[in-house]
Amino acid sequence: MSNKQFDVVVIGGGPGGYIAAIRAAQLGYNVACVDEWKNSKGGPAPGGTCTNVGCIPSKALLQSSEHFEQAGHSFADHGINVQGLSLDIAKMLARKDTVVKQNNDGILYLFKKNKISFFHGRASFAKTDETGYEIKVTGAAEESISGKHIVVATGSNARSLPGAEFDEEFILSNDGALRIGAVPKKLGLIGAGVIGLEMGSVWRRLGAEVTVLEGLPTFLGAVDEQIAKEAKKAFDKQGLKIELGVKIGEIKKGADGVSIAYTSAKGEAQTLDVDRLIVSIGRVPNTIGLNAEAVGLALDERGAITVDDECKTNLPNVWAIGDVVRGPMLAHKAEEEGVAVAERIAGQHGHVNFNTVPWVIYTHPEIAWVGQTEQQLKASGRAYKAGTFPFLANGRARALGDTTGMVKFLADATTDEILGVHMVGPQVSELISEAVVAMEFKASAEDIARICHAHPSLSEATKEAALAVDKRTLNF
Ligand code: FAD
Ligand code: NAI
Numbered sequence: 001m002s003n004k005q006f007d008v009v010v011i012g013g014g015p016g017g018y019i020a021a022i023r024a025a026q027l028g029y030n031v032a033c034v035d036e037w038k039n040s041k042g043g044p045a046p047g048g049t050c051t052n053v054g055c056i057p058s059k060a061l062l063q064s065s066e067h068f069e070q071a072g073h074s075f076a077d078h079g080i081n082v083q084g085l086s087l088d089i090a091k092m093l094a095r096k097d098t099v100v101k102q103n104n105d106g107i108l109y110l111f112k113k114n115k116i117s118f119f120h121g122r123a124s125f126a127k128t129d130e131t132g133y134e135i136k137v138t139g140a141a142e143e144s145i146s147g148k149h150i151v152v153a154t155g156s157n158a159r160s161l162p163g164a165e166f167d168e169e170f171i172l173s174n175d176g177a178l179r180i181g182a183v184p185k186k187l188g189l190i191g192a193g194v195i196g197l198e199m200g201s202v203w204r205r206l207g208a209e210v211t212v213l214e215g216l217p218t219f220l221g222a223v224d225e226q227i228a229k230e231a232k233k234a235f236d237k238q239g240l241k242i243e244l245g246v247k248i249g250e251i252k253k254g255a256d257g258v259s260i261a262y263t264s265a266k267g268e269a270q271t272l273d274v275d276r277l278i279v280s281i282g283r284v285p286n287t288i289g290l291n292a293e294a295v296g297l298a299l300d301e302r303g304a305i306t307v308d309d310e311c312k313t314n315l316p317n318v319w320a321i322g323d324v325v326r327g328p329m330l331a332h333k334a335e336e337e338g339v340a341v342a343e344r345i346a347g348q349h350g351h352v353n354f355n356t357v358p359w360v361i362y363t364h365p366e367i368a369w370v371g372q373t374e375q376q377l378k379a380s381g382r383a384y385k386a387g388t389f390p391f392l393a394n395g396r397a398r399a400l401g402d403t404t405g406m407v408k409f410l411a412d413a414t415t416d417e418i419l420g421v422h423m424v425g426p427q428v429s430e431l432i433s434e435a436v437v438a439m440e441f442k443a444s445a446e447d448i449a450r451i452c453h454a455h456p457s458l459s460e461a462t463k464e465a466a467l468a469v470d471k472r473t474l475n476f
Helices: 015-026 048-053 055-078 089-113 194-205 225-238 331-345 374-380 395-400 428-440 445-449 459-469
Strands: 004-011 031-035 117-120 122-129 132-138 143-152 156-158 186-190 209-213 241-243 247-253 258-263 269-274 276-279 283-285 318-320 359-361 366-371 384-390 406-412 418-425
Touching: 004 015, 004 132, 015 031, 015 048, 015 089, 015 143, 015 331, 031 143, 048 055, 048 089, 055 089, 055 194, 089 117, 143 331, 186 194, 186 258, 186 269, 194 209, 194 225, 194 276, 194 359, 209 269, 225 241, 225 366, 225 374, 225 406, 225 418, 258 276, 318 331, 359 428, 366 428, 374 384, 374 406, 374 418, 384 459, 395 459, 406 445, 406 459, 418 428, 418 459, 428 445, 428 459, 445 459
Parallel strands: 004 031, 004 143, 031 117, 143 318, 186 209, 186 276, 209 241
Antiparallel strands: 122 132, 132 143, 156 283, 247 258, 258 269, 359 366, 366 418, 384 406, 406 418
């Protein structure tokens, strides 16, 4: 084996990989992390999809575009009249890039602080023997390193539509969607999932006429139906056009736009002409360049690395986490698996509870949930009680001028244990944490109903929805 030997080599520096590296270093291991992401100057940009073209830049643009929309449409209600409102899109994008860089730099600092050896380049499996695995690093760093334990955290890539490959100029993945240099007059999106709704919202708020084409007949099928219906009403009101149940046909790129032929839910042949098209139809696990074959690392039929409940692959001491394995493609899920794997390497009992992984869609209103939906409970035959409370009846929401939506609790009919909490409304990305904590501690709806919540706060809607399970709301 080579001269640079590590206890743990982490391949990929996204939220799964860099967190696994930090936790392993905290546990006393000699750790290396290899990540190939480059910034615009060719330098290292750790943080993966999440930091560079995902969670962080999308939330930066969601915030900026929300400010623009509020200044244009909501400030007047507060008696604030804005004249001469204008948009400096270059500055908005530059701010987003600065936020990304702060996060990249933060991770490089954390590597130093935790004495993790960082290699900027692509890692691939070279060979294995009884002492561990040899990893070849190519790119900015040309090295051969070896590790007793390998953690693969190579993430995912955007799925393209056959015949409509991404050029990032007219046909955009999440990457191009985050750096359109001028607001398109007409923007099309294929896929009304999380990216479709978030990026559609950004560009609609900035002035684009947005149409989202969705293949399934149901809007946000994984979300509790009542919540999805409420969210759809709000999006319709905003003018975000969402067509469900379409079948996409030929996609033609012209000199200055894209033409999408599709069949509507009613079976009619339609064409949508747009200046730019974002394709957001899900993501595929990424094992490109990993040379998994060299050591016989098993992949499943989706191309994901096959792992058991503990993130163990088919190879001894090789683990895989995050988007490259089964389960939801979420940054916090990747992080939880990263911590758990480092602890398992140390012989501890790392733990990830998939039932309490929260989901948030950062639209306006925001959508957030944890646990089971009402349709899932019905399908499983579990007896449950439901309680809802509208933000319309919440004093803080009225003061904010943001009363769309509700909080909904689902609890076991007999034991009152909370089985799911679903929210659509203002700042529910923050409110959902209380529900996650409650479910982790196997709380009952009554437990939440008996807790003192600050007044006036949006969190009172959570308490009231818990009271509603027992049909005893106080303010509605
Ligand atoms: P990644 O973040 O993809 O990181 C993998 C890293 O490995 C990359 O840096 C890659 O360059 C590197 N790599 C790959 N192969 C190699 C190799 N052979 N050698 C060296 N390096 C390699 N999730 C949320 O929870 N909240 C959100 O708000 C959210 N918003 C999103 C918005 C968008 C537009 C997108 C696209 C995704 C969003 N996600 C969000 C999902 C989230 O980004 C992913 O779930 C998360 O990044 C997965 O983390 P990961 O560590 O598994 O992989
Ligand atoms: P998605 O799975 O959320 O949505 C994809 C949508 O495209 C689905 O509604 C699907 O029915 C539709 N679709 C698929 N094929 C189609 C076709 N041929 N024609 C028309 N519609 C089609 O995937 P998305 O939005 O690409 O995001 C990928 C993942 O990234 C998410 O699932 C999520 O895990 C993560 N993400 C998380 C965010 C968050 O946590 N806030 C934000 C953005 C992404």
